[in-house]
Amino acid sequence: MSEFSGRSAQSPAAEDPDLARARQGDGAAFTRLLAPLRRELHAHCYRMLGSTHDADDALQDGMLRAWRGLARFEGRSSLRSWLYTVVTRTCLDALETRDKRAMPVDLSPSSDRAVVSDAPLTDVAWLGPYADAGLAGGPAGPDARYEQREAVELAFVAALQHLPGNQRAALLLFEVLGFTPAEIAATMNTSVASVHSALQRARAIAAQRIPSPTQQQTLRKIDDARVREIVADYSSALERGDADALVALLTEDVTWSMPPLPGWYHGLAAVTDFAVRVPLTGCGSWRHVPISANGQPAIAAYLRRDEAASTYDRWAINVLTLREERIVEITSFIGSEHFEPFGLPVSLT
Structure with a gap:
């Protein structure tokens, strides 16, 4: 079946005048x-590919495919479901030539002590942060199991990276978007039986790797003001070099x-040793901007290495994972390239 036929079990939307114009070539x-x-x-x-940059490319490619095939869109499904079919197939094509996105925990055991000489691994495709501004918080469809913001949480997207492309797509289309197995089969050019098999395998892996409760569930139990306070206390501890204040949050x-x-740390003793030896005393001075990333509280960290310098430069997007009112995970995505999707300045004074 052509991806441009628009056939689906979902009810078609009413004809939009813009759809008729677009079919006639109105960009x-x-x-x-x-x-x-x-x-x-x-x-x-992003959920499919684990990278904002790859998501940008896939969406652009997918929309180009949709534009070129719009004249053949029969309107038997909603335009929304048809576009999801197009971009899903675009992402599956991309996954055939790209490595899965990794996190340090996937590559090596944790370190007991700070590794001061740790060097970046440039031959690894790393999972990246996601600027979630404007992303709706509720379910994407009436039959969806996960909310849209739950499905961009770090643990969720990291778990997806352990699934083959077909299982990843099936899980997202079913659990996040509420597609039926028949619709998924049409989207992926496969049988309903194959979809059920892919879903069964994907759910088993996801159940092992996606924590419960989700961050959205955790955050709803914490007052928004308290979440802001935790973020502010974390930022202040780093800026003051206050190890005791930082440890009290963890x-x-x-x-x-x-x-x-590649190095990562697990447990209060190891994290404290790293924090004291590296960000608190060994890097320079910090300034922070509170943001939201992956549906979680986050901080944009700016670093001034030279005290004589007048500016703080982009360094890392720090995504915090909370358990009750403490931080259970800090993920620092190092690199100035992560800042642009958040609309953040190049430097701070």
């Missing part, structure tokens, strides 16, 4: 049709990882 009409769906389609590409089994550095 502005196509842009208007796409505008309300672009954010969620981009998030879907759980006993806290982890800290810093892709693209």
